[in-house]
Amino acid sequence: METLDRAIIEATQAGLPLTPRPYATVAEQVGSDEATVMARMQAMQESGIIRRIGAVPNHYVLGFRGNGMSVWEVPEDRIQACGERVGALDFVSHAYHRPKHPPLWNYNLFAMVHGRDREEVMQKVEKIATLLGDDDLGHEVLFSSRILKKTGLRLPGGKP
Amino acid sequence: MTAIAARNYPAMTGALEPELSNLEKRLLNEYQKGFPLTRTPYAEIAQQLGTSEALVLEVLNKLKDQGYISRVGPVFKPRKVGVSTLAAMSVPDDRLHQIASIISSYPEVNHNYEREHQFNLWFVVTARDEAHLREVLQDMEMRTGLPIMDLPLEQQFHIDLGFPLWC
Numbered sequence: 012m013e014t015l016d017r018a019i020i021e022a023t024q025a026g027l028p029l030t031p032r033p034y035a036t037v038a039e040q041v042g043s044d045e046a047t048v049m050a051r052m053q054a055m056q057e058s059g060i061i062r063r064i065g066a067v068p069n070h071y072v073l074g075f076r077g078n079g080m081s082v083w084e085v086p087e088d089r090i091q092a093c094g095e096r097v098g099a100l101d102f103v104s105h106a107y108h109r110p111k112h113p114p115l116w117n118y119n120l121f122a123m124v125h126g127r128d129r130e131e132v133m134q135k136v137e138k139i140a141t142l143l144g145d146d147d148l149g150h151e152v153l154f155s156s157r158i159l160k161k162t163g164l165r166l167p168g169g170k171p
Numbered sequence: 172m173t174a175i176a177a178r179n180y181p182a183m184t185g186a187l188e189p190e191l192s193n194l195e196k197r198l199l200n201e202y203q204k205g206f207p208l209t210r211t212p213y214a215e216i217a218q219q220l221g222t223s224e225a226l227v228l229e230v231l232n233k234l235k236d237q238g239y240i241s242r243v244g245p246v247f248k249p250r251k252v253g254v255s256t257l258a259a260m261s262v263p264d265d266r267l268h269q270i271a272s273i274i275s276s277y278p279e280v281n282h283n284y285e286r287e288h289q290f291n292l293w294f295v296v297t298a299r300d301e302a303h304l305r306e307v308l309q310d311m312e313m314r315t316g317l318p319i320m321d322l323p324l325e326q327q328f329h330i331d332l333g334f335p336l337w338c
Contacts, residue, residue, distance in 0.1 A: 026242025029232050031211055031224060049208045052245065056208075061245040063204035063333060066231070072238045073199070073336060074189060080286065080293070090326075098328030108326040109257065116259075116290070116320060153286040153293070160275040160283035160294070 015043060016060070019051055026067075070125055071158075077126035078155050081136050082118035084111075084148040090119060093146050097122045100142075102135045117149065129154060189239065194222060194230055196336070199239065203333030206243065254304050255297040256323040259290040260315070267291065270315050279307045290320065 018041040027033040034052075035045040043051075055061040070078070085093040090108050097120065098106035105123040122139060126132035132152065140147050191199070197220055207215040213231070214224040234240045262270045267285065274294055275283045283294040298304035308319050 020245075020247065023244050024247065026235075026244040027206075029213075029228050029235070029243065031213060031228070033212065034208075034210065045210060049210075053208050055245075059248055062248050064206040064208070064245045065203045065333065066199055066206075066234070066240045066243050067246060068199055068203065068333075068336065069238055069241050070336075072189070075336070094326065094328035106328040107324050108328070109322040109324060112320050112322070116322075151288070153288045153290075155284045155286050157285040158283075159271045159285060160280060
């Protein structure tokens, strides 16, 4: 990774300044100019290093306290199709294929479902069940009762 | 596009949901991605929403101060510098606090959740390589005396691009 890109990541990972010319402020911090910073951020967005730029909501504070981790057993040969269909739902923030550990754990598809409360999460989980149809060989929803630790991205060598 | 009043609190349902103005909601809902890469992005947003740059900045500052947003800025793809796994443990209730403290104390753990299930402790372990990851998991099992279920990511189906808070 280019030195400048790394410096831009370090300067922006805690957020852009809430001032009229945020990229000019970042440019000052990294010893570059406004146009270059914008161009590098555009390039990092195109290459996928930056997924998106925008407001990052704190769902818990906003009242989204459901936070259900839905886990699904689907046929191994259907995991691709099922994962893509579930991942495309706008209320699913993450969808993953993970290994089974039978007999204690037979679920191979994980989908994080967010809602204001458990009822809303369960309604969304029912939509997933309907979508999967016969591929749903069993599912559960694991609600989080406590967040014990949560830290964001830290670049090695960046500010703690 | 109609102008938006700064303080227009609609009646909200749900006791835990904060009361937010229309402008606050639109900033939260419509700007999780696509923040302008232009010299004056907040002025551009203000124009799109039919309000002023000063008010957009004021409201974003307020949303940040109150913790409704953690920041306005880029969300980076998790770096593929090391290896990570999702791990789960089945912890007896009376030991949960103690075990959770041990797990959270590892710098390799960045997420640790208590969940209501037989597997009641869920955490993500990130290490520089597979050998280091195995070492950390083994150390955890030794210190807690409990087995860890290791659920590494095999495939991701969806890149998180934010999601609608209000439909």
